[in-house]
Amino acid sequence: MKEAKKHIIKTTNLSIGYTSKKKNIVIASDLNIKLEAGKMVCLLGKNGIGKSTLLRTLTKVQNALDGDIYLNNQNLEKFSNLELAKTLSLVFTERLPESSLTVFELVALGRQPHTNWIGYLTNEDMKIIQNAFKKTKTEHLMNSKFYELSDGQLQRVMIARALAQNTSIIILDEPTAHLDLHHTINTFSLLKNLASEFNKTIIISTHEINLALQIADELWLMSPQKFVSGKTDTLICNNELNSLFDSDLIKFNKSLKQFTI
C-alpha cells in the first residue's frame, strides 16, 4: 500500500487503441506504467507507433480499450473534466487559431479551471500567473500579442500557460517540433528544471532521442513488439533502445549513449 501512494501515474494492464464499428483496433496492450512525481519522462517511438494515442488515453481524450489508469491513486474514469483540468495540463503541437489575445491574456486563460463563472482573476491568481512568467522567463513578452512571438518564445509562453493552470502533471506533445536546436535544448532544460525544482511531473513525446537520453529521468519506449519504461541508464544497460528502430540503418551505440548511423 505504501508503495502505491508514491505513484502519480499508474496504469494496470492498460490497452490502448481505437474502437471502430465492430472490432477494437489495439495499438498497444499490457502497459503497466508506474511513475513517481517530479520526474521528467520522454516518450520515444517512431512515427505512427501510437505515442499520441497513449497520451490521448492518459489525458482522457479517448477511452482505454482495457485496463485502468490512476492519477494520484484515483481512477481516471472518476475524474470530472474540471478535476482533470486541475490535475493535468497540456501543451499541444497544433498552431493556435488566429486571435488578438495578448500573451498575458493567453497565460491567464490557464487559470480558468480555478476562477469563478466570469473568469475573475483574484490576487492569488495574479500571483500564480506572475510566477508562471517568472519560471519561464517570459515576463518581457507579457504585453505583446501572441502572434508577434517567435516559435521559441511562443513555446515558452504555452508552457507558462500550463504552469498557470497549476497542475501536478504537464503533458507535452512534441513541444520542440517547430524549434531549432538552440530553442529545443532551451525548452528541454526549462522542463527539466520545472520537474526537479518544482516537483512537476512532465511527460514529453518527442523525436529528439539523443537529447532525451541525456536529459530525461525516465524513458517510455514504444516499439511494435512492446512497451518498456524505466530509468534511462537501466534501459541502456538492458539493450532496450535497439528495439526502437527495427532497421539496419541506425544502431544504438552503448558507449556513446547515442544513436549512430
Add this chain to the structure above:
Amino acid sequence: MVTATKSYKSTFGILLIILLTICLINISLGSVFIPFKQIILSLINGEVDKESWKTIVLNYRLPKAITAIIVGSGLSISGLLMQTLFRNPLAGPFVLGISSGASLGVAILILGASFFGATLTSFAFSNWGLAIAASLGSFLVLSAVMLAAVKVRNTMSILIIGLMFGSLTSAIISILAYFSSASQLQQYMFWSFGSLGNLSWLEIIVLASIFIIGILLVVFIIKPLNSLLLGENYAVSMGVNVKSTRNITLIATSLLTGVITAFSGPIAFIGLAVPHITKLLFNTSNHKTLLPAVAICGAIIMLICDSIAQLPSSEFTLPINAITSLFGAPIIIWLLVRKRKVYY
C-alpha cells in the same frame, strides 16, 4: 506587478456618449420637422406645443430608435458568437439558416397565398402575421440545422450544413416567386429589405424580453468562449464542456437573431461587419470587453444607418438593408486596407 487586462473605461464612456447623441439625432429626424426642444420635452413627458408632435415622438420615433438599438446590438452579438464558435471571419448571425428560414416562412405566406389558392385575412399581412410566419420558418430550418449539428462532431460542418439549408430554401423561394404575381413579389421584396419602423409598444416588449434572455445566456458563456480562442483541444484541457458551450451559443444566437428577423426582416451586413469594426477599434479578442463593445457599436451603427435611410426632411424611407451594406462595406474595406491585418 502584473499588468492586468487593459481597461477600456474611457473608450466605453465615449461610445456611450456617441450612442446617446446619435439616438437623439435619430429621434429628431423624420418627415415632420419638430424643434429639438420639443423633442426633449416629449421624451420627458413635459408640455409640448403640439400634441401631434408628442404622438410622433413617443409612438413612432422612439419605438423605432429602440428597435434599431436592439436589432443592431442583437445581430452584432450573434455575429461575434458565430465568428468565435466557427473561428471564421465570414460567419455571421445568419449562418444557422435563420434568415433563410424566415424568408421561407414569409415567402410561403405572401407568395404561396396564390399558389395554394387560400384567401388570407388582413391579419396575415400585419406585423404579427409576418412575424409568426418568419418565426415558424426560422424555427423549422433552424431545427433541421440543429438536428444535423447534433449528429456531426466537427464544428466546421455545422457552418456548411447551414449554408446548404440556405441554398435549399432560396431554391424553394425561387420556385414560389416564379408562380407569383408582380404585386405579391413586390410585397415579399419589401419585407426582405428589412424595416425598423411600424413596431407597436407591445411588439417592442416581446422583442426586448427575448433579447434580454438571449443576452443573459451570452453572459454565462463569456468564460468558455475565451478559452475557445485557443482552439477546442485547449478548451477541453482547461475543463470546458465544449459541447454545452456550443449548444448555448447556438441557442442564444437563434433567440437573438430569430426574434429580430421576425420583427424587422432579414437585416443584412450588420452582424457580419460590426464585430470586425469593433475588433479593429478595440484590438482585443477578450469577450469580456468585446461583447459589450460589439453591442454598443452595433446599436450606434444601426442608428446611423436608420438616420440615413430616413433621408432627412423627406417623405421617403430607403430600404435599411441597402443602407447598411452601402455604408458599411466601404468602411470595412477602408479599415482593412489601413490596418492590413485583422484577427477574428
